[in-house]
Amino acid sequence: MLSFSSRYARWLPILAGAALIFIILDLQHLRKVGTGLFKAEPLEVIIEPDHNSIKPSNQTVQPDHKIPASASACRPLPGIEDVLVIVKTGITEALDKIPVHVRTTLRCIPNVLIVSDFEEEIDGIRTHDVFRNMSNSVRENKEFGLYNRARNHGRAGLTEQDFVKVANSAAGMGDNPGWALDKWKFLPMVVEARNYHPTAKWYFVLEADTYPFWSNLLVWLENFDSSKKWYLGNQMMISGDVFAHGGSGFALSNGAINAVADEYTKRMDAWHDRTMASWAGDCMLGIALLEIGISLTWSWPHVTGQSVWDQDAVNEAYGERPWCHAPVTFHHMTPTDIEMMYKFETEWFSDKNHSHLLYSDVFSRVVHPRLADRLDDWDNKAGTELIKEGDEEAKWTLSECAEACAQDTKCIQYSIDEAGTCKTSDLILRGVPSPGVTAGTMMWRVDSKVHSLGECENPEWVIPT
Structure with a gap:
């Protein structure tokens, strides 16, 4: 028979109680396996399906992740x-x-x-x-x-x-x-x-x-x-x-x-x-x-194939202007972009006066503050290449490219690369980092364009008529 010194004997009731609790909890856990997040998987048997026999399941949906308890x-x-x-x-x-x-x-x-x-x-x-x-x-x-x-x-x-x-x-x-x-x-x-x-x-x-x-x-x-x-x-x-x-x-x-x-x-x-x-x-x-x-x-512009940095909010396409529409998605978003947008959206909807979010809101709060007159090693996706009159192979300088944009009343952004290729655009995009490319934005034209669009009294929705 096992014996314990008086030094340890006083711990026996506590240890016995703890062991009993552990056994009960472990049995409860085993009964729950397969119903929660981490499901016990049976041995897999691969059976070729009958192409005409796949039917909807009537089982209750079991979420594959846990929603925060609070x-x-x-x-x-x-x-x-x-x-x-x-x-x-x-x-x-x-x-x-x-x-x-x-x-x-x-x-x-x-x-x-x-x-x-x-x-x-x-x-x-x-x-x-x-x-x-x-x-x-x-x-x-x-x-x-x-x-x-x-x-x-x-x-x-x-x-x-x-x-x-x-x-x-x-x-x-x-x-x-x-x-x-x-x-x-x-x-x-x-x-x-x-x-x-x-x-x-x-x-x-x-x-x-x-x-x-x-x-x-x-x-x-x-x-x-x-x-x-x-x-x-x-x-x-x-x-x-x-x-x-x-x-x-x-x-x-x-x-x-x-x-x-x-x-x-x-x-x-x-x-x-x-x-x-x-x-x-x-x-x-x-x-x-x-x-x-x-x-x-x-359903554009609610759902778009562009990221928040590459989707123009002010110009019309497919008969719709995004400005007063509510964005539902942005594509090509990096994990960092998603973190940033989630933080912005959470703060936006924490204001009880905000029941929706418009392109104009995203532009004003997310895109506009990140625009600048000039950004080095940056591409704003300007897409119209300019050719010098009389010399198709002539290179542009940064000042020439900027001046060409300034002289065109529709031009809002321009870019120039190390090869001297000058491009302009009437879109307003934040763009992405790009070594060797310099991007410029006519900020006064941006502000003028935004002012002309004005405030959105109500959100616009793409719905069937």
């Missing part, structure tokens, strides 16, 4: 519970781009689905393998090389080539393995989203470098009946096919996502053949929607 940490977002937010990403970018959303834009969103080409946990949120129900015959395609390596070896299966940045072209970035794989995600993504939350009124898709304004999105969606078939996005065209640009973010109503998910599951082989022959998955989704009678509702 209700005061989240401002009210009436209607957000009816929206499934879908973030599309991939293994080569997820670790860089998802964490900032977890701590900012997704913090207070109850229904989030992260679709990727690799399943993993990132900062407490789970990514879903969007290809998990796709047939092996499709996954044997060479464009699934990255996916198959990651599936078999995890992140250890990645190569340096997977992370190489390639130049974007009129046909995308086909030389990048992740980009080539991405086009396959759009159609299976709608099935994953429908099965994940079949009763959502809206499904809003964005990419990991897209910044969303939830308050503006919810007010905008109030203008549409979610029981009808709506497809809302930034209009793009490839060979006559009009579709919503994926990077800009787009919305599908419950009726629309059910219709296109059914179409895809009925004719998977045909859609896979067409996807193989295409280079843009967002275009394929748009084609599928149109073929079942759901056309795109053009």
